[in-house]
Amino acid sequence: MSPVVSAADRGFTLGDGVFDTALALNGKVFARERHIVRLIDAARTIGIEVDRRRIEDAIDAALTAAPAIIRTTLTRGTAARGLWPASAGAPTVLVTTSPWSPALLGQTARLVTASGRRNEFSPTANLKTLGYLDHILAAREAALAGADDALILNTQGRVACSAIANIFALVEGTLVTPPLSEGCLPGIMRALVIEMAPALGFAVAERPLLPETLAGAEAVFLTNSVRVIRAVTALDGREFAEHRAIARLAEALKARLTAECGDLPAPA
Template sequence: MTRAVSVEDRGFTLGDGVFDTALALNGVMFGRAAHLDRLCAAAVAIGIKVERASIEAAVDTALTSEPSIIRTTVTRGSAALGLWPAQPGEPTIVVTSVPWSPALLGQPLRLVTATVPRNERSPVSNLKALGYLDHILAAREAAEHGADDALILNTGGRVACTTIANVFVLKDGRLATPPLREGCLPGIVRALVLELAPALGLVVDETPLLPGDLREADAVFATNSVRFIRRVTTLDGITLPDRARDVLEQLRMALLARAEAECGSDPRAVN
């Protein structure tokens, strides 16, 4: 169904809103409860009063049997001019669906370090807010350097994330990823990896990471809800070690098994 969004909508004029991106297979959104929990919490955090049932209903209208990427956007709606509206309008909810392909799984990842920092002190650093210009500029830097994505550091020079993913480091049986206070998003697949890792014999550690930690790791990978796990092969043109391929494969298979159990299909086998 196609509908118009007002040019006065604050999501359009001010980036006043939040969003979520998820994978759907067989008409089932993988990790649906976690995705919607995070989206609703983000809306509350910026003061948007929206009913979860309205979001659920909008998501349901976008689900089909085809494998797809579901993006759900919630804005503060239309309101009179001014940064903080005296009388905010009804929230706008938009759900879009685009085809997804299993070819997105397992692609290697080349990173360059962005010059644009992530402000870990910002009140929206842990939210998927609509104002994504910093990440857009970082993605432009990556493209200009022939890389797939950019590694974003926070204002302290520590690892925050990539433009679209969380970052993990494997070293001597220890799995490390930046804690949320470093400015990264609470990724849904990030949480799943942290949940699944101990059963594979890995010690999990949410700890600050420096760029040098990536160069000295046994393996580095990035996670998000559309691509699951991508091994980082290079950083700033330097080849990173690949000494934990078996562990990465175990993590990848555990994620695929979780998706198959929830959605009824192995993501690798969908058409």
């Protein structure tokens, strides 16, 4: 049976909620604790309190042995009209799955810079909220330009993220990624790269990143929970050569994934 959400649910009518996307293999969610904690923290930030057990049970009910993308959506639920309701019902927790293929690992991406900007001063800048229209339009721009993803700058003209991922650049031997204050999301894969990179011989810095610095980097890559790590091969027509650093990080993340969730399925 398909899940049913009330037409009066504030997630549907106002985008009043948050979500999380994770990868599941062999019935196990990769970095599960991190995903759940981030979701609960994001909900609490916008004033939604939810019993963690509800989220855990909903995820468990959705898991199967098949590799899947797990999306957990959490809304304020139903309430009387008004932007800030005097009272609201119980939060809505909805977990959906879609098939995942190991072919997504190792895919590269060509980027174009989106015309819209990410507001790093917004109280939701670091939250995966349901209001994703700015990024949908950025993705539309990329598709119309024949690219795979869009680079999004913040209001100061500095690098924030892509439409669907965090971004890293190898600059003079250091892996540089924008700090959260630049308006990017606290990505799970982003955090893992920051934690794992020193043991692989990389210095890591969270610092503002100018578009011209990104364009002149030795390598650029994206991270998210579905594709894990994705080498950028071009930005606004500027080509990037393959770099061993990305392959090393990809191998390390894949090893962590299989250690936690078991072997990857054979490609179809």
